[in-house]
Amino acid sequence: MPPLLVALFLLHSCFPQGDGHLREGLTLLKTEFALRLYQSVAAGRNGTNFVISPAGVSLPLEILQFGAEGRTGRQLADALGYTVQDQKVKDFLHAVYATLPNCSQGAEMELACSLFVQVGTPLSPCFVEQVSWWANSSLEPANLSEPNATTIPANAGASRQTAGEGPVGSPGEQVGATSAQLALVSTMSFQGTWRKRFSPTDTKLLPFTCAHGLVLQVPMMHQTAEVNYGQFQDAAGHQVGVLELPYLGSAASLFLVLPRDKDVPLGHIEPHLTASIIRLWTTSLRRARMDVFLPRFRIQNQFNLKSILNSWGVTDLFDPLKANLKGISGQDGFYVSEAIHNAKIEVLEEGTKASAATALLLLKRSRIPVFKADRPFIFFLREPHTGFVFSIGRVSNPLN
Structure with a gap:
């Protein structure tokens, strides 16, 4: 047919x-x-x-x-x-x-x-x-x-x-x-506006490894929060982490898809994305307290x-x-x-410019899982009531 x-x-x-x-x-x-x-x-x-x-x-x-x-x-x-x-x-x-x-x-x-x-x-x-x-x-x-x-x-x-x-x-x-x-x-x-906002004072310059191996220092937002998170496999067996960041008023959520293996490029995952996989990911997330690192990007x-x-x-x-x-x-x-x-x-700390990165780097918390988008990732903006994807894209270099 x-x-x-x-x-x-x-x-x-x-x-x-x-x-x-x-x-x-x-x-x-x-x-x-x-x-x-x-x-x-x-x-x-x-x-x-x-x-x-x-x-x-x-x-x-x-x-x-x-x-x-x-x-x-x-x-x-x-x-x-x-x-x-x-x-x-x-x-x-x-x-x-x-x-x-x-x-x-x-x-x-x-x-x-x-x-x-x-x-x-x-x-x-x-x-x-x-x-x-x-x-x-x-x-x-x-x-x-x-x-x-x-x-x-x-x-x-x-x-x-x-x-x-x-x-x-x-x-x-x-x-x-x-x-x-x-x-x-x-x-x-x-x-x-994020339901839980990132504090501009927690934004630091941290390394981001671009698609072709170039390492840049980029403004990286951070928060420790209760988030919806899951780990999954795509149809080819690639492991990915999926994080949901909701906006105020539950009008929409930003979903981030990050390969768990730093050596797996997005190009190996993108061809295997299907509607059934997206539905599985978005409906199977579980609440977890995590350290979330996300670069500002526009x-x-x-x-x-x-x-x-x-x-x-x-x-x-x-x-x-x-x-x-x-x-x-x-x-x-x-x-x-x-x-x-x-x-x-545009993704940032509720529109406020971050202060200069002069403080010490954030301490590592060994007992709290970390979602660190320090390499290329996929994002999509989803309306929760219908499940419609209103925008979708890729961040390969937050400074571009």
């Missing part, structure tokens, strides 16, 4: 049994999407830092599903593993997105999508209505066919609080096409999703001769010209 049929069968088999089973099925599919996205990005970045938001990538694809038909629609469903054309899926995801602003106690999460549409293009009223209430999304007019068009701001949508607000622009690359076009810009950002990336989606078989969407987006506009040749994604994450 093709992967799409398997995914859709898994999802539909959950429907008759209630929202709990629907949530479980969607969580597995969205986690699989997140890991596939992570693995696609990791394969092309040669051990460097990155963060990408599966939620920020899936959001515009979901919006396009409202208007995609035929093979274009099937390719999108194959990439996502589900379709928002199903009323139960649509209602459930809409409810999830509607609660995101309520997760702001101690955490700031922003998920937005701007769809820039060629000026004068007739749009389906049904599609316009769908976009107006789907997450933090908006339609913006733009002149996409001019060779000397200005650029869409890289952070378009990042500061938007309600649909319809924000700057108007056009895509960065000179398209120069005469067909009607659509450009998508999605953005996800997160900054949260990562911001911009990606052209077109190349990633093309590698997944989503090709018709970007082809003016093949795209079938008649549910968006009945105009022939309507297609997606650009798909740009921005994501960022």
